[in-house]
Amino acid sequence: TLGGGTGLATSSTRRRQWRHNGDLVHHIIDPRTGRSAEPVWRSVSVAASDCLTANALSTAAIIRGHRAPDWIAGLGIPARFVDQGGAVRTVGGWPQP
Known part of the structure; x- marks a missing residue:
């Protein structure tokens, strides 16, 4: 679950x-x-300190393409990437199913 002061966005x-x-x-x-x-990623979801930041990061991750997971991980931000084939990659402590 998301704690207080956390925003979630998906691009x-x-x-x-x-x-x-x-x-x-x-x-x-x-x-x-x-x-x-x-279109490297079908979707990118990001949890950040607020929704505005999460939305900016998820949109930027779509634009960064293949480089995005390492970039987001380097920021220490939890994120979930779904590629065009449906394969999921998570970084930054995103919860596993």
């Missing part, structure tokens, strides 16, 4: 999708390219 590439010029795109934009972030 996903599976919602808010549409086709653009025949390509499936989503709403999380990589500022380096101006395009949808590469």
